[in-house]
Amino acid sequence: MSEVHPFALTALRHPTVSTLVDGHRALLAELLDGLGSPLHVVLPEVFEENIAVLRQAFAETGADVEILFAKKANKADCFVRSAAAAGIGVDVASAAELVKALAGGVPGHRIGISGPEKDDTLHSLGVQHDCLVAVDSVSELRRLAATARVAHRQVRVLLRARTGSQPGSRFGMAAAERDAAVDQCLELIEHVSLRGFSFHLNGYSPEERAAAANEMIGYCLDAKRRGAQAADLVNIGGGLPMRYVDPRLWDEFLQHNEPAHYHGTKTSRGLHFYPYGGLPTTQAAHMIMNHPVDGDESLSAKAVRTGIRFIVEPGRSLLDQAGFTVFRVQQVEDRRDTDGYAIATVAGNSLSLCEQWFNTDYLPDPILLSAQSVADEEFPACVAGSTCLENDMVTWRKIGFARPVRPGDHLVYLNTAGYHSDFLESRFHDTALPLKAVLRLGHGSPRWRLDGI
Ligand SMILES: Cc1ncc(COP(=O)(O)O)c(C=O)c1O
Known part of the structure; x- marks a missing residue:
């Protein structure tokens, strides 16, 4: 035994x-x-408290940050209602999530649509409700513009770009496609309004997120120079860490962790864990915004200086x-x-x-x-x-x-x-x-x- x-x-x-x-x-x-x-x-009371605390944390950094709750993290309707009541937005990635967000009282202009190669139904609902659509490719942009044309509307878009630190991601556009997408937005101006850039990162590093956000600021400024006057939004995504256990206990756990602590063969397949003793969310928010990006200038200071606003899409951490x-x-x-x-x-x-x-x-x-x-x-x-x-x-x-x-x-x-x-x-x-x-x-x-x- x-x-x-x-x-x-x-x-x-x-x-x-x-x-x-x-x-x-x-x-x-x-x-x-x-x-x-x-x-x-x-x-929901705890969720509402988390919204207030995160808002305060971002406000302290001086940056202009709009919070969208990433609905995918929990399907409960009560959280969408709380988001609506608190005046934050919701990030959705399917027509069903969008309908739930609207039904929960979130106005379309506060809803962000993310997810790769979204279907035409989701595009159409997004266009009708004035949602902000994060577009993943030039082909998706063309489909979305066609939907907006049929509806006689102009759709607000972000372009999802690949980051320097995760260039192999399956999400977002690499440099050449990103440039072509900006050109397309300018050509399709009657139906597409380019509002900025977004990105997807795997992982919870505040430094990596700040560096990626800085790249997006560069893309916004470049797009503005090329004529996309309204491109002043950077969506930094979700991925704010949260803490489930005391960090000292977590470190100790990692030191002592071994296959014998598990049933059967679980660890033989290699266990990797969520960082349960990670940074508290508000600390990560400060670290992202205070991170130096150009010499001594912090991300938030650069954003204020260049007129850039942020969107953040926390799921897990708002549900802490x-x-x-x-x-x-x-x-x-x-x-x-x-x-x-x-x-x-x-x-x-x-x-x-x-x-x-x-x-x-x-x-x-x-x-x-x-x-x-x-x-x-x-x-x-x-x-x-x-x-x-x-x-x-x-x-x-x-x-x-x-x-x-x-x-x-x-x-x-x-x-x-x-x-x-x-x-x-x-x-x-x-x-x-x-x-x-x-x-x-x-x-x-x-x-x-x-x-x-
Ligand atoms: C586009 C986007 N926004 C927000 C989130 C939410 O991330 P988290 O729950 O880690 O905050 C995700 C997670 O996959 C995502 O892909």
């Missing part, structure tokens, strides 16, 4: 989350009973702490005598808590809420989904629970609103998709309703 000493990777908690998880267990249990497992609890996911434990197979750990099978599957697309694991420890009182005793266990797939592991990593996990217990995975809940959700085995309970704590007792417009 292998010796297992699970590493405790305690998740950070917003006070609202603590109040709910520690002080309102009966309500959570009732919701899970009534609405099914897993249940995503979404917290704005939701958690509760699973009911269905069965526990105690293999401690043979394998050194147990497998707790929950009602639900791993596509409802997913890092599966990236072949990795959602690492912060879930919280165990026990149905009966059980004496403390370290209980290493992985968490499995209740489908017939060997790979359906909700948590591959062995978690050091402080007491035995029993059927009927609840596991609460914290901070799941950004990509960790409905990104890949599946109706596998004909099961229903998990529901979302929108919870507001307000000043008194929590109030809940089902999500939906």
